[in-house]
Amino acid sequence: MSDTEQTFRPEARNPRGFADKRSDQIALERRLITTVSQVYEAFGFEALQTPAFEYADALGKFLPDADRPNVGVFALQDDDEQWMALRYDLTAPLARFAAQNWETLPKPFRRYAFGPVWRNEKPGPGRLREFMQCDADVVGSDRPEADAEVIALAVTGFKALDIPVRIRINNRKLLNGLLSSLGVTDPTQQLGVLRAIDKLDRFGMAGVELLLGAGRKDESGDFTKGAGLPASAIQPVLDFVSAGGGATRAEVLNRLANVLAQSPEGQAGVEDLGRIATALAAMGVDDAAAVFDPGIVRGLEYYTGPVFEAELLLETRDEKGNMVQFGSVGGGGRYDDLVARFTGERVPATGFSFGVSRLAAALALVEGKKAARVRGPVVIIAFSDSDMGEYFKLAAEIRAAGIPAEVYLGRSGMRPQMKYADRRLSPAAVMLGGDELAAGTVTIKDLDLGRDLALQISDNKAWREERPGQVTLPRQEAIKHLKKIMDSI
Known part of the structure; x- marks a missing residue:
């Protein structure tokens, strides 16, 4: 071998956004999945496993406007020239399965699933391209009680894991009805309202008020353009957002009913929440475990009715003692349009999903290395x-x-x-x-x-x-x- 010829030795490295797991993390994730699966089955949910790959057109909402669907998802072209992609979540495969097998399924169809999902996005701290999710869904029921049962399922699952969370609940109909009654019908402006409300935890009510109007300038001088609502519309939106402040579900319902008195769609949303509240009380879910919070707006673009988010109440710190904010460790809601992509017929559905890998990372910080290690x-x-x-x-x-x-x-x-x-x-x-x-x-x-x-x-x-x-x-x-x-x- 000449001096210029050398044996190629690849560098041992992980692909960006993909992590190795040793026995301690595997055991922790396995414990989470096993415990929650037992809860799901106790609620009458059937286990379902779908393939890692789906045809790319089945994942429609995540695909770009391009000939090669490799943005957002990991895709490849099969020998029949059809594009396949690794599943982005566990909901799109469920929609495909339900559409494909609807005639033979018991309806409503109650299924739970767990497994890895893949996202072709820029990785970063705490943001992987491959991670575990666990879902439970009811397909084929338009009853608000189905949403309530999914919420109760989530509460029971986290309780079985001895993980303190609070489920925060909103309804897309509420904000839609409010904005319609205020004459705010432009989709871009509606999106601006959603983004403004989503900043409540960071900027407070005063910051949200600025973002609902012309915009907000931060301490560095950077300006964020606002939703551009007229002054007459800003206060009703603020009243709506503040209706959930630390109150019981019954108190929030009364406040929302007053704020949305002039909106038929908003009143329909309040009625849905009222039925959810009744069902939650019957299942023993108290106000501390599940609250109505009009400030929850994440996912409202996607969901068609109630939306819920699981807020982790554990105090988590890294090895240096610094606080680590995990925030939401799960969420879900009603999505009545997903199956219709395949059949053309609207099929009501609701579900909840939590990130197994994300929750395991939070628990590892809380329990410490020694507690997490496998004997x-x-x-x-x-x-x-x-x-x-x-x-x-x-x-x-x-x-x-x-x-x-x-x-x-x-x-x-x-x-x-x-x-x-x-x-x-x-x-x-x-x-x-x-x-x-x-x-x-x-x-x-x-x-x-x-x-x-x-x-x-x-x-x-x-x-x-x-x-x-x-x-x-x-x-x-x-x-x-x-x-x-x-x-x-």
Whole structure:
């Protein structure tokens, strides 16, 4: 090989926006999914798994006006020249499935699903291109009680996970009706109103008032153009947004009924919320768990009726102690137009979705690294090549008792093997050396207890002599002792 010829060695790196997951994160996500799935099934929802790929035209609302649909989604062209794309969410595949199988499905169709989704967007901190979602939807019911049950489902699911959230609920009909009654019918202006309301948490009511009008100048001097509402329309919108301030659902309904007295569509929205409130109360969902909040506007462009958002109430901090704002960890609402893309017929639907990966990231910050780590197996120390059969025999006995176990298969000495067991977060290390084999005994080191006791011994000589957490006992008692260690974890 000449000096100019070199073996190509690719750089080991992740594609941008794609992350590796080790056992601790996998276990945490698995726990979330398993717990929530049990809740969904208790509510009568059927599990459904759809393919990772859908035909690109089935994902319509995410596709660009271009010959190659590779913006927003990851797409490829099949050998029949049809474009396929990795699913952007779990709702579009549900709409396709429902349209394809509508005649044979029980109606309403209640399904839940979980799995990875992919978005061809610019990645950033906390913004991945691949992540896990978990959805539950009711397709084929226009009853507000279906929305209420989905909200109750979300509340119950988060409660089962012991995660404090508040579900904040709005209804597209409310704002639509208000704006129509104020003569605000231009779609661009309506979008400006939505964007202004969405800034309430950041800029307060005074900032929203400016953004509803001509616009707002920030401290740096940058100017954000407003919705351009006339002065006569701004105050009713502010009254609408403030109707939810810290009140019970019944109080919010009364305020909204007054604000929307001149809007038939708005009154219809209030009536929907009233039926949702009745159903939520019947299911034991109190005002602290689910509130009516007219300030929730995210998704109103997409949803056709009620919309809801799960606000995480946990205080989350990073490793440096800085506050991390996670905000919404789930959301949903009524979308009565999605199935119609395939059939031409409007099919009512409502659902809720939460980001498994996002929620797991929040919990990892709250629980800390140690709590999130997955316990490793019992590690059997390998002293001699000639005794490997004995090590594997003991490993098989331990596994048969329901305890994970492995024989160390490296070629390091005892100290590195103990370090290996410690890094695996193993509950115990088992030593079966020549002396133990001759005497019919085993030596077991309780690694958790050893670590705790070692903290109480300041002298290295004393630590070596006392061997904290380590016992030698007859071989037939090994399983009983290991079970005792496992029960103490």
